[in-house]
Amino acid sequence: MIDTPSSVSVPLKRGRDYAIRYTSLRDLPGILHDVGLRTGKCVVVTDENVGAQYRSPVRTALSSAGWIPHVITVPPGEKSKSADQLQVLYDDILEWGIDRDTPVIALGGGVVGDLAGYAAATLLRGVPVVQCPTSLIAHVDSALGGKTGINHATGKNLIGAFHQPNVVVADLDTLGTLPQREWTSGMAEVIKHAVIADADLFSFIEEHLVDVMTGRRRDLIHKMIPRAAKVKAEIVAEDEKESGRRAILNFGHTFAHAIESVAGYGTFTHGEAVAIGMRAALFLSAQRNTQAIPRENIDYVLRAIPQQHDPSELDWQDVRRAMQSDKKNKGDVVRFVLLDRLGQAYVTGDISDAALRQAWDFATRP
Amino acid sequence: MIDTPSSVSVPLKRGRDYAIRYTSLRDLPGILHDVGLRTGKCVVVTDENVGAQYRSPVRTALSSAGWIPHVITVPPGEKSKSADQLQVLYDDILEWGIDRDTPVIALGGGVVGDLAGYAAATLLRGVPVVQCPTSLIAHVDSALGGKTGINHATGKNLIGAFHQPNVVVADLDTLGTLPQREWTSGMAEVIKHAVIADADLFSFIEEHLVDVMTGRRRDLIHKMIPRAAKVKAEIVAEDEKESGRRAILNFGHTFAHAIESVAGYGTFTHGEAVAIGMRAALFLSAQRNTQAIPRENIDYVLRAIPQQHDPSELDWQDVRRAMQSDKKNKGDVVRFVLLDRLGQAYVTGDISDAALRQAWDFATRP
Numbered sequence: 001m002i003d004t005p006s007s008v009s010v011p012l013k014r015g016r017d018y019a020i021r022y023t024s025l026r027d028l029p030g031i032l033h034d035v036g037l038r039t040g041k042c043v044v045v046t047d048e049n050v051g052a053q054y055r056s057p058v059r060t061a062l063s064s065a066g067w068i069p070h071v072i073t074v075p076p077g078e079k080s081k082s083a084d085q086l087q088v089l090y091d092d093i094l095e096w097g098i099d100r101d102t103p104v105i106a107l108g109g110g111v112v113g114d115l116a117g118y119a120a121a122t123l124l125r126g127v128p129v130v131q132c133p134t135s136l137i138a139h140v141d142s143a144l145g146g147k148t149g150i151n152h153a154t155g156k157n158l159i160g161a162f163h164q165p166n167v168v169v170a171d172l173d174t175l176g177t178l179p180q181r182e183w184t185s186g187m188a189e190v191i192k193h194a195v196i197a198d199a200d201l202f203s204f205i206e207e208h209l210v211d212v213m214t215g216r217r218r219d220l221i222h223k224m225i226p227r228a229a230k231v232k233a234e235i236v237a238e239d240e241k242e243s244g245r246r247a248i249l250n251f252g253h254t255f256a257h258a259i260e261s262v263a264g265y266g267t268f269t270h271g272e273a274v275a276i277g278m279r280a281a282l283f284l285s286a287q288r289n290t291q292a293i294p295r296e297n298i299d300y301v302l303r304a305i306p307q308q309h310d311p312s313e314l315d316w317q318d319v320r321r322a323m324q325s326d327k328k329n330k331g332d333v334v335r336f337v338l339l340d341r342l343g344q345a346y347v348t349g350d351i352s353d354a355a356l357r358q359a360w361d362f363a364t365r366p
Numbered sequence: 367m368i369d370t371p372s373s374v375s376v377p378l379k380r381g382r383d384y385a386i387r388y389t390s391l392r393d394l395p396g397i398l399h400d401v402g403l404r405t406g407k408c409v410v411v412t413d414e415n416v417g418a419q420y421r422s423p424v425r426t427a428l429s430s431a432g433w434i435p436h437v438i439t440v441p442p443g444e445k446s447k448s449a450d451q452l453q454v455l456y457d458d459i460l461e462w463g464i465d466r467d468t469p470v471i472a473l474g475g476g477v478v479g480d481l482a483g484y485a486a487a488t489l490l491r492g493v494p495v496v497q498c499p500t501s502l503i504a505h506v507d508s509a510l511g512g513k514t515g516i517n518h519a520t521g522k523n524l525i526g527a528f529h530q531p532n533v534v535v536a537d538l539d540t541l542g543t544l545p546q547r548e549w550t551s552g553m554a555e556v557i558k559h560a561v562i563a564d565a566d567l568f569s570f571i572e573e574h575l576v577d578v579m580t581g582r583r584r585d586l587i588h589k590m591i592p593r594a595a596k597v598k599a600e601i602v603a604e605d606e607k608e609s610g611r612r613a614i615l616n617f618g619h620t621f622a623h624a625i626e627s628v629a630g631y632g633t634f635t636h637g638e639a640v641a642i643g644m645r646a647a648l649f650l651s652a653q654r655n656t657q658a659i660p661r662e663n664i665d666y667v668l669r670a671i672p673q674q675h676d677p678s679e680l681d682w683q684d685v686r687r688a689m690q691s692d693k694k695n696k697g698d699v700v701r702f703v704l705l706d707r708l709g710q711a712y713v714t715g716d717i718s719d720a721a722l723r724q725a726w727d728f729a730t731r732p
Contacts, residue, residue: 094518094524122488122515126528147491154461161487241492325463
């Protein structure tokens with residue numbers, strides 16, 4: 001029922017379609033050529049962890065094919081999504097010298113993809129960017145869809161731009177060395193995509209729950225990831241700038257952003273917070289639509305994501321207030337994504353405080 | 367032959383058309399309503415000079431109509447197009463609190479428009495921006511077309527984004543207090559638009575040269591500015607992201623950027639440098655196409671822009687080298703815009719060093 005594709009297409013308007021190519025990073029030069037980028041200078045942005053493993057083979061592959069790569073390595077972790085680190089990139093890249101056809105290659109997880117993607121969006125008012133995701137969350141979410149940006153003292157991702165990649169080069173073997181906690185956190189977004197838009201993918205995950213949670217079965221992973229990426233690609237294609245349907249990708253995220261903020265960023269991983277947020281959204285969905293939602297099945301899968309911290313220790317009033325200041329709100333209405341049924345979601349702003357409180361209690365129960 | 371319109375339309379793809387509305391700044395709230403912006407918070411960015419005159423009436427007009435304006439005043443001059451000043455805006459705006467529907471109103475000349483427009487492009491990945499130009503160059507050029515950005519130590523406008531305004535509110539009475547040197551510098555861009563795309567506008571300028579150069583005849587100005595703005599609007603509509611025809615707007619600019627850079631920014635105004643650059647481009651055009659180009663007529667108009675500094679004192683080799691590093695180059699080829707005839711321009715990269723040197727000598731002759 002679920003196959004192993006070598007490529008997933010992201011169809012955008014005005015002929016700006018791009019592909020997610022499932023292949024080795026060694027094939028990067030050939031793919032750059034396929035998408036019409038002419039050899040010359042290119043910038044590779046990576047972090048210390050990913051760079052230690054892949055900087056050297058990527059540089060060699062590029063140089064052998066006639067590229068002149070300039071590799072920039074940033075510190076790992078969310079703190080690199082800062083105005084200061086962005087300025088370091090600007091200075092380095094502009095002093096080295098680029099023109100409007102010089103591609104920026106983002107080699108790493110979500111942080112590198114967002115930071116390098118944003119630099120590419122804004123250098124010379126936009127240069128090509130090639131996303132090479134190396135974390136699960138980047139493979140199925142952050143490297144796709146063109147959202148780029150950095151954090152601000154007042155909140156995450158508050159400064160950014162939409163800038164679609166020319167191509168995504170997805171080497172699934174880069175996931176082999178991912179720490180377990182990063183893997184299971186990434187699984188939260190995979191499950192999210194299944195729950196909001198792909199009931200068959202949900203069945204697949206449910207059936208292979210233990211194996212996909214450990215990430216050990218290469219054959220399963222190579223089926224699951226392109227399928228999860230396809231959900232994101234299709235939703236983004238319909239709504240590139242997040243005015244409509246794309247909002248359903250925020251399933252679980254209203255609670256999640258609040259949890260991350262209240263607990264202090266880095267306490268819960270994004271995926272752990274999203275898993276809790278999805279349990280809350282699931283509760284609210286089932287409350288409105290008892291017959292249509294297989295609440296116990298979905299909750300069972302969501303609870304398979306291990307939590308390192310106990311969310312019930314967070315103060316509900318703090319979480320409630322933090323939800324109020326989410327940047328996705330329109331005016332004063334807090335927006336939530338709920339399920340109509342498994343595989344179909346919608347956005348609503350109409351939820352009582354009492355219901356939110358009940359959902360929180362449900363979601364923070366072990 | 368040339369009329370006085372109340373509005374010029376900028377037709378963009380995907381229904382994002384916007385209008386340049388020629389009216390008083392007092393009508394700003396009504397226009398915000400016309401373009402579908404709902405009253406609530408709004409940010410007004412201005413500079414100390416413009417702010418001293420218009421901050422108070424604009425704030426009053428907005429407040430009276432139910433808006434909650436937050437006015438931010440930046441220092442006047444090009445040095446405000448900096449990463450530091452941008453960060454001041456981000457901090458101020460994000461701490462005050464906005465959502466994705468909060469408009470940023472840029473009230474000022476090119477610097478305010480570029481800086482506030484870029485902040486709007488990147489805050490929450492893009493909020494609405496309303497351009498209210500108050501300088502001639504902003505009225506006919508920088509407030510139109512969606513180019514926004516800041517400078518970098520290595521060059522001007524190297525960090526930026528395309529972000530189209532929701533509407534441009536053009537109050538021509540704001541030009542009444544513009545210093546004479548700013549006026550004549552702005553005239554360079556007006557003449558440029560005439561020369562590259564509107565032969566009738568050129569005749570109009572030629573006929574009224576003394577009056578339009580002093581800016582004193584309100585009736586003429588109110589005909590000339592919308593007409594010059596229309597040229598920009600039409601070219602931008604065809605080529606929003608500067609991949610093709612939009613490049614002709616750079617007529618005179620390859621030399622101009624080099625002159626500004628070599629002389630030190632601020633020595634020549636942008637318009638003065640563009641006037642010299644246009645003389646050089648005119649020479650090259652006439653050299654290729656002697657019959658079609660009324661070289662003496664055009665040169666007479668271009669020489670009507672007063673120069674405060676003698677460009678012949680600049681070292682030609684320095685200018686030549688600076689042209690080589692212009693960000694609009696593709697690879698190593700320096701691109702120039704030349705005229706086919708009055709009112710029609712094209713881009714070429716094929717010009718000999720000897721011809722460039724001759725053009726420079728012609729352009730720097732009084």
